[in-house]
Amino acid sequence: MENSTQPDKIIEIDLPKVAKNGLWITIVTLIGLLVVDGLINQGLSFTFSIWNVLLFVGGYVVLIVLHELFHLLGFRVFGKVPWKKMIVGMNLKLGIAYATTDVPMTNRAIRKALLLPFWTTGVVPAIIGLMNGNGIWLGLAAFLIGGAAGDFAMYKELKKLPDDWLVKDDPELPKLYLFKPDRNIQ
Known part of the structure; x- marks a missing residue:
């Protein structure tokens, strides 16, 4: 078994992209x-108010935290x-929340x-929003699905390599x- 710590491939995500x-x-x-909701519920029951904005912002923060916890x-x-080998946090310089491990x-x-x-904090809120005709849930779902763009980008690159x-x-x-599977990278 090879013991070199040099990776066989590196995937780096372009954050602006x-x-x-x-x-x-x-x-x-x-x-x-919104289109699907309009077809299902014959219109959206959503009104603009400070209370709804606060609910959206609070829900967004909670779902971002849950997003990272679901990675863990x-x-x-x-x-x-x-x-004990997992870490969750915020990189304020990059403007991202993260979950990581060195394992x-x-x-x-x-x-x-x-x-x-993506499934738990994007698709599930979308289903809840569609079932209830609730614009706050639909908005949260859209933001969390869009927020998974980095995860999608990494997934796309990883899908090109063996399991x-x-x-x-x-x-x-x-x-x-x-690293190829025959490598010792501990």
Whole structure:
């Protein structure tokens, strides 16, 4: 087994490009959800008020936190990473929330962990909003789905590689280090 710490491949995410894509995903998702809601519920029961703005902002903060916590849950469930080896936080300089670990996971496991928050904090609020005709939930869903643009970008790049490759997350940057499965990277 090779012991070199040099990765076989590095995936680095271009944050300005991801932010632009995230904005477009948010806009398209919001329009799509509003159209579907209009068809299902014959109109949207949403009024503009300070109270609704506060509910939206508070819900957004809660869902961002939950988004990162669902990454951690994904690390645990799919990657078998011990809780004590996980970190969640905010990088104010980059303007991003993050969840990370220094424990390598298989490509298959990290892809599942990347998409778990999309389903739980994006799709589930969209379903709730459509079921209730609630614009706040629909808006939150659109923002959280658009906010998963970085996860989608990483997933897209990881999907090009075999499931058994090992992936190590960079603790500070949106960057992944990939190693062939026969490597010892501990």
